[in-house]
Amino acid sequence: MNLRKDWHIFYIVFCHLSAIFIFLTGFLPYNSRTKNSLNWNRSLPQELNGLSLNPKHLYTPKLSKLVLIVIDALRADFILGDNIQFMPFLSDLHDKNRACTYRAWAHTPTVTLPRIKALVTGSVPGFADVIFNLGSPQINEDNILDQLTTHGHKIVFYGDDTWLKLFPKKFGRSEGTTSFFVNDFKEVDNNVTRHLNFELNQTDWSVMILHYLGLDHIGHVSGPRSPLVPEKLREMDNVIKKIHQQLIGKHSAIIVCGDHGMSESGSHGGSSKAEVEIPLTFIMEGCKPDSKTDFANHLQIDLAPTLAVLMGVPIPSNNLGSILPGVLGSFEHSQKLYAAYANARNIYLQFERNSENPVYQRAVKLYQDWLTNNATKNENEIMNLFLKAAEEMSNTSVESLVKFDLYLMILGIVLSFQLLLISAIECQRLVNWQSTRFVYSFVIVIGVFSTICHVLTCLMIDNESGICLNGHVPVVYSLGLSLLILILFVTNCHLLCKRTEFRLKKLGSVAEIFLLSGSLLHAASLGASSFVEEEHQTYYFFINTLALLLMYGSTRRKESMLSLIGFMGLVRISRCWNQTGDKWINEPDVKEWLNTAANQTYLTISSVIGATGIFCWIYSNMKLNLMQLIATCVGLSATLAYRAALGSFSFYYPQSTGIVEAVITYMSVIFIAIASRERSSALVTIWIVLTSLLKRPHNLILTLMHLLQYSLIRPHLVAQLHPFYKNLAYYWIGMTWYFQEGNGNNLSRIDLASGYVGLPNYNMFAVGFLLSCATFSGPILALLLDVHRQNLESKGKTHMYGFICSRMLITLIFSLIVTSLRYHLFVWTVFSPKLLYEGALSIFQLVILLLVQ
DSSP states (O other): OHHHHHHHHHHHHHHHHHHHHHHHHHHHHOOOOOOOOHHHHSSSOOTTTTOOHHHHHSSOOOOEEEEEEEETTOTTTTHHHHGGGHHHHHHHHHHHTTTEEEEEEEOSSSHHHHHHOOOOOOOOOTTTHHHHHTTTTOOOOOOOHHHHHTOOOOOOEETHHHHHSTTOOOOEEEEOOOOOOTTOHHHHHHHHHHTHHHHHOOOOSEEEEEOOOOOHHHHHOOOOOHHHHHHHHHHHHHHHHHHHHHOOSTTEEEEEEEOOOTTTTOOOSSHHHHHHHEEEEEEEEEEEOOOOGGGGBBGGGGGGHHHHHHHOOOOTTTOOOOOOOOGGGOOOOHHHHHHHOOOOOOOOTGGGGGGGHHHHHHHHHHHHHHHTTOOOOOOHHHHHHHHHHHHHHHHHHHHOOOOOHHHHHHHHHHHHHHHHHHHHHHHHGOOOEEEOEEEHHHHHHHHHHHHHHHHHHHHHHTTTTTTTTOOOOHHHHHHHHHHHHHHHHHHHHHHHHOOOOOOEEOOOOOHHHHHHHHHHHHHHHSSSSHHHHHHHHHHHHHHHHHHHHHHHHHHHHHHHHHHHHHHHHHHHHHHTHHHHHHHTTTTTTTHHHHSOOOOOGHHHHHHHHHHHHHHHHHHHSSSSOOHHHHHHHHHHHHHEEEEEEOHHHHHOOOOOHHHHHHHHHHHHHHHHHHSSSSSHHHHHHHHHHHHHHSSSGGGGGHHHHHHHHHHHHHHHHHHHOOOOHHHHHHHHHHHHHHHTTTTTTSSSGOGGGGTTTTTTSOOHHHHHHHHHHHTTTTHHHHHHHHHHHHHHTTOOOOOHHHHHHHHHHHHHHHHHHHHTTTSSSTTIIIIHHHHHHHHHHHHHHHHHHHOOO
């Protein structure tokens, strides 16, 4: 492409990425609540409607030693289900009524950082914390650790170094372990346990926190059904036993809990029962399990106020959890009621809407009568009313915490709308259009009106937006964001004004009409949560229908029928390789069958066939020199060796960590790039070899099937479609491959293990890049194959506006949907994860597109 066209592509991509950033900034504002810790007098009520209360007598610590054991990804059924047999000591404590376990529900998103924040603050972190999960900013919000250190308690910590980043200088002694290096199952936990002998013999601490990561790492790599899970549970049971034997007494307790659960695929981040249901186990005297069996009756955030009451420190100011009454067995009635009142009052004072809660008003009245009548009756009724009031006010308060920056969201949508029009105008060079001019004045009015009225809008909304100068965000941030939006608006309006003819395309072939209408229908369908969860079904239907329409439009019916039927057959086989979506995610699939121990031989054979077939396809279809072909063969062989080193295959392989084998593959990829003569062939080969290493071994043969699908449908796309529609078809194919590999719109579908292939240590940028490559390997492969096809057919001239328009259309429509449904019941469990996926795919795909131009 010439320099002028290159500039247009670069600008459109940059502006689109800016629009995504602006919209996400408005939709996922990162708000930190009250920073000041409550002191004793402010947190604990001194009187009740004129009646004097004495916190020093009613709110006294019951524990002098507390050990909090956080086992990452500990599902509730690992302790309460059949798996309890792997924790015999803990099971024995339950049988002897020396321990009690509560089923608790963790709010989404079920990733580590927001769950740690929930454990210590009692509040509900925002969805933006998913993004910060890799960065772990310091917590300024009032929390139980601040309260403990303020009131003279010394805390020691060992485990996930996320805690050290969130709470710097809070621990008397500490050592962190890297939470993101998921291939480490043993050393990461041994580095925690090795400190126990020393700490259990010390008397200078009152709280010890241990965060074990091994179980979570096993889940990411092998899943919850792995034989390594029982082994890890036994190890954790021995840790509990060791601490119990040396510590337990009248004024000490051990608390075991999970930060989140683990899906059936071994990941987490979603909202399935296996991911949100966690245990809260208390090993202490006087602990009594309640009779409630529904896990939704208890929340993970209930731990923060319960710990505060047990340790006799003020409840964190932003706490929305309820006290667990079963652990207050050693408390007097007056102390229980005062603690319940103090907690409910704390929640009551946080939001004005809570003043309308009748249950709280009735509980206060009965408590006042109870105090006036010298505590004669109704203790249980008053306690239950305070707990019910706290639960109701908590639910109301959680709804009040959701604050969207609607102004920024609208600006992001308008920018996306302008860009979609600009991209559509650029497409007129590729197809025949008829002139009309009804769009420009409207677009220009939107741009000019929005720019001129920015100040007035800020005044009208009381400067509540992050783009306004409101004192809540840095001035440099507000001015910088405003300037960026102003420049993009003016530039977009200028580009639209220069193109005075916007043209509507004449009706083309049936396949082209279907591609265009299907893209619009698909974008609109994302307004239904079921279509988001089961989006793969849409693409499976679209791609097979497209094949039938190509068969109908072909001039050579017999040959077309054979190749396209073969294409549809491969699509059907590939779609059953990995179950995805929501409704059928737990149904049997080929992946599950291949990964059973009894079928390891078949996994080995399929992987070898896959690697061999991939090499043969590359040899036949890519223009590579001899050295590149040798490097490709070495890279694919090293991929098989890497999986053999990890024990995935049935044949013997010398003991190895797999790092050397992975590095050989990376070096092969680099060599292919250096020795390149025909750029597009080298890019396709590099991508195939790299992603073959990152994928799970059962998906290696799936890559071969994808390449065969491409070979079967490519001649029909070339013969029957204009360039713009070829882009759309390749985009559909790439998204079909995305879902066939087991990906989806749930955060738990991300395979974190792929981000650590061949890495001896954690590196955030390397992990992020490899994780993106593995997750979006299908869409990027389709893009690179289209670039390769165009380079061969047009001698280096490429037209990629179909890909760009597809991304912009979906981003624009889905942004409108999310804005209109921002208070929907499933906004955080269905629509927000999908929005993050769309943003990430747009960023990664468009950046790759820029690099290959």
